[in-house]
Amino acid sequence: MPSPSSQPPVSQAQGSRARRDRIVDLATTTGLASVEELSRLFEVTPSTIRRDLARLTAEGRLARTYGGAMALSAHPEASLRQRTGEAYDEKRAIAQWAARAVEPGETLLLDAGTTVGALAHELRAIKELTIATTGLTALHALADAEGVHVECLGGTLRPLSQGFVGPLTEAALERMSFDRVFLGADGVTVEKGICEADLRQTRLKELMARRADHVYVLAHGGKLGRAPFHAWATLKEGWTLVTDASAPAEQVRAFEARGVRVEVAGSG
Template sequence: MRRRREREQQILELIRAGEENVEELARRLDVSLSTIRRDLQRLSDTGVVTRTYGGAILSRPAPEASLSSREHINLQAKQAIAATAATLVQDGDRVLLDVGSTVEALGLRLKDRPLSIVTNNLALLPVFAQKDSIALTVLGGNVRSISMGTFGPLAELAVRRLTADKLFLGADGVVAGRGLCEATQEQVALKEAMVQQASEVFVLADASKLGNAHQPAWLPLTRPWTLVTDAGAEEAQLAPFRALPGVTVVVAAADSVRPARSLEDALD
């Protein structure tokens, strides 16, 4: 498995350098044509490359959707993930919350708990700021309106001055052995700083994001972490994560989950 992942990374590096032909890739890596074709098919299945006649090219990044448009996609799955993630938080924890619609759903389930919250998630600030039980710390920085979050050097500096018991990350895609993908390096840089400051790391990702590699910026996860996903994830999607040392997979129950109040309702 490790050798295959290393070979696939080498294939991507060769394609970036201009080598797109199957025969040339096989020659450069000293493997059979059938091995290269299988590798390219796996990379194509995860969206990293697009197969062409006789080879492959890197896929173009997918357009990034706004937070408001993502809030209504896979809503039941996100609610189930949020409900399960909330059970992993203990009263009194210092919790670091990333941006994203699934993390927002988690935040709405934590708003009445006695917690210390650190976040760059602007959508949740009005909710937490009203609660006496929440000790709220906001990471300042450059505002990225499409994801309703703060990023950049100021946010990274602030998070490095803090520690957290638990970190809950969102992502545009999660690939076993590669990590999380996002639209910009700015997003990845802040997530990396968050990971370094947290005792436990949780990634909240519904089934549609598992194996999804359509964005160009990557955060490798080299420390123990937990994937929290929904019951729609197939075993073929989960098996690569289960095989990784240091990765725990939590699947939210398929039972109907009572939705948390919406952000608008929470502000009323």
């Protein structure tokens, strides 16, 4: 098994988020890595690495082991609760941009997930909306919202994502159409589309996209170009990626080159 110290060094200029992402990648390929090895690799102090590991553990992306080493969690998909505090400011900026795209009186479809849940909270201020959702986070945010009619697309609940999937959800979708759909993602790439942990999720996202006039994928910069799982949803041309100012410029250009409209929230 290759040692993390055999990997090329990473410039400190890439920032703490890029370093944490690289740590997760290394854990995936090597299984274990010590604080000392990571400190040498990234040219930062051991205390900086310990803070990185503590944050990654809190986010559910890694599990700590004895002696300061770390390993991938037994279940690589973080729960919705674990992801709630991740990239909070970025998700809020994305949610605020998406809410400004909505007009009073529209009928919307909301996916499960934390970023779409943040959007649901922003939508409480818009009157005369009809909103259907597959996510418990959005349902909780909208349950007592005045002037918003809420439809729950039931089905089989996935505890990790707190979202409904399966044939009952899909059957309910066939009876409705929407002005806009807002989809979440575990990762999104130019080549393959939306990456998710479960094939039922990717099938559902494709069906959701077909039922709406306008399709938006909400994904903060850390999710662009990432493929943590092996289930994919492909989208027809004409969809919009809503990301934030942390999105790598090369990723934004790559999506735009494929005809995807990219909106960078919080960029001024």
